Amino acid sequence: xxxxxxSQPNADDHRSERLISVIIPAYNSADxxxxxxxxxxxxxxxxxEVIVVDDGSTDNTFNIAREHAASDPRVRVIQQxxxxxxxxxxxxxxxxxxxxxxPIDADDLWHPAKLERQxxxxxxxxxxxxxxxxxxxxDRQGRIIEFESRHTAEGNxxxxxxxxxxxxxxxxxLVTRAAIEHAGGYDETLRARNAQGCEDNKLxxxxxxxxxxxxVKEHLVGYREMPEGMSSDFQQMLRSRDLCIKETVDxxxxxxxxxxxxxxxxxxxxxxxxxRSRMYRLSSQLLFEMLQTAPTSTAAYIMRFVFRRLTxxxxxTHDPMVGKPxxxxxxx
Numbered sequence: 001x002x003x004x005x006x007s008q009p010n011a012d013d014h015r016s017e018r019l020i021s022v023i024i025p026a027y028n029s030a031d032x033x034x035x036x037x038x039x040x041x042x043x044x045x046x047x048x049e050v051i052v053v054d055d056g057s058t059d060n061t062f063n064i065a066r067e068h069a070a071s072d073p074r075v076r077v078i079q080q081x082x083x084x085x086x087x088x089x090x091x092x093x094x095x096x097x098x099x100x101x102x103p104i105d106a107d108d109l110w111h112p113a114k115l116e117r118q119x120x121x122x123x124x125x126x127x128x129x130x131x132x133x134x135x136x137x138x139d140r141q142g143r144i145i146e147f148e149s150r151h152t153a154e155g156n157x158x159x160x161x162x163x164x165x166x167x168x169x170x171x172x173x174l175v176t177r178a179a180i181e182h183a184g185g186y187d188e189t190l191r192a193r194n195a196q197g198c199e200d201n202k203l204x205x206x207x208x209x210x211x212x213x214x215x216v217k218e219h220l221v222g223y224r225e226m227p228e229g230m231s232s233d234f235q236q237m238l239r240s241r242d243l244c245i246k247e248t249v250d251x252x253x254x255x256x257x258x259x260x261x262x263x264x265x266x267x268x269x270x271x272x273x274x275x276r277s278r279m280y281r282l283s284s285q286l287l288f289e290m291l292q293t294a295p296t297s298t299a300a301y302i303m304r305f306v307f308r309r310l311t312x313x314x315x316x317t318h319d320p321m322v323g324k325p326x327x328x329x330x331x332x
Contacts, residue, residue: 020115020174021096022050022104025088029106030060032224035142037068037075039109039222045116050075051092052106056082061106085170086186086199093185099177103200108171109142109222109326117216118174129179129211130204132167135221138326146322147219154215158208161201162245162255163262166213170200171221179207187244195240202244209251222326225273234270234282238289241266264294268301 022040026033033052040050052065054077062079069075080091089103100122102115118131137145151166160166167173183206186199207213245259271286290298321329 017045017047018100018119019098020045020048020100020102020119021093021098022048022102023089023092023096024050024052024104024106025055025085025092026052026057026061026065026106027055027082027085027088028057028059028061030057030064032107033061033064034068036104036106036108037065039112040104041068041072041074042112043110043115044112045119048074048102048115049096049098051096052077053088053092054079055085055088056080084188084191084196086188086190086196089170089199090185090188093177093180096177101175101177101180103173103175104171105169107224107226108169109138109224110171111218111220111222111330113330114220115174117218117220121214121216122174122176125212125214127212128214129176129207130167131174131214131216132172133216133220134218135168135172135223136219136326136329137225138222140224140226142222142224142325142327144222144322144324144326145225147319148223150217152215152217153213155212156208157213158205158248158252159255159258161205161208162248162259163265165201165204166215167200167204168221169223171223173204175207176211179211182210183207190240190243193239193243194236195243197237197240198244199240201241202247205244205248209248219329234286234289237270238263238266260293264290264297267293 024036037050040048052075054062054065062077065075065077069077078091078095080088093101104110114133118133121131122128134148134150136147139145148168151164153160153166157166180203183203185203187202190196190199190202241263245262249255249259267286267290271283271290274282274286287298290301
């Protein structure tokens with residue numbers, strides 16, 4: 001993949017443009033928050049307000065956020081007792097002032113043109129409620145692991161969302177405030193039900209019931225994948241997904257079979273991530289869960305996996321950017 005050059009800002013570009021509220025939930029994010037904020041504040045579309053919610057951190061997260069607020073008037077910092085990521089995002093939205101919301105987690109990165117590219121889509125298609133982008137997985141040091149999320153679904157994507165979280169994660173979308181409010185915001189009750197993990201996907205499903213989606217087919221987000229970021233209790237992650245999907249399927253019974261296939265796809269994603277992190281005990285648990293969900297599909301999947309291993313027919317990665325810092329996508 002060749003580096004994607006950011007557009008050159010013009011002093012007159014944003015005089016009649018819309019403000020975008022960037023919301024950042026942060027919990028013990030001292031190691032990554034500065035890089036995240038730098039990527040946000042470097043956006044070529046500069047008409048933004050940035051709201052960092054320190055969700056009861058016990059490290060230096062609050063002080064780091066406050067230093068950025070002191071040096072850039074677009075940044076605001078709010079402290080609250082730890083209430084979970086959904087509550088932190090809702091807090092940020094409640095004090096934001098824009099009619100466009102752009103969430104980003106405190107360990108992810110944005111390409112400088114990310115918001116500009118998404119806003120161009122919203123201008124062209126005003127009936128869109130959410131614009132997502134492709135992303136690259138990055139490691140602890142911000143180096144590219146692989147280029148992901150080449151989904152192209154647009155328009156009515158509700159059925160597609162029951163199979164895959166096509167948006168990918170929480171740092172990708174640009175969403176209209178109307179769409180978020182119509183969906184009821186992020187579901188804070190998942191934490192109390194011991195079912196955290198799919199708060200963002202639940203919101204996307206609720207939005208997709210009433211709004212069209214669009215995609216920018218460029219890798220504009222660096223999504224940081226940490227081994228310790230994977231739930232130690234994969235059952236909680238599944239419970240979160242099952243609760244979120246159930247509410248949608250209850251309203252749309254025709255999606256039952258599609259949702260079942262989506263559960264199997266999620267288990268496959270979790271298995272590959274566990275294997276990549278050498279979490280072999282978790283891998284065996286996931287395989288067992290896959291067999292319970294779809295035994296025939298699981299058997300076929302295992303046979304294909306073993307065949308690729310025995311023959312060396314793995315998917316080769318020839319992209320010269322893999323292994324390089326995500327920032328080089330625009331700095332070279």
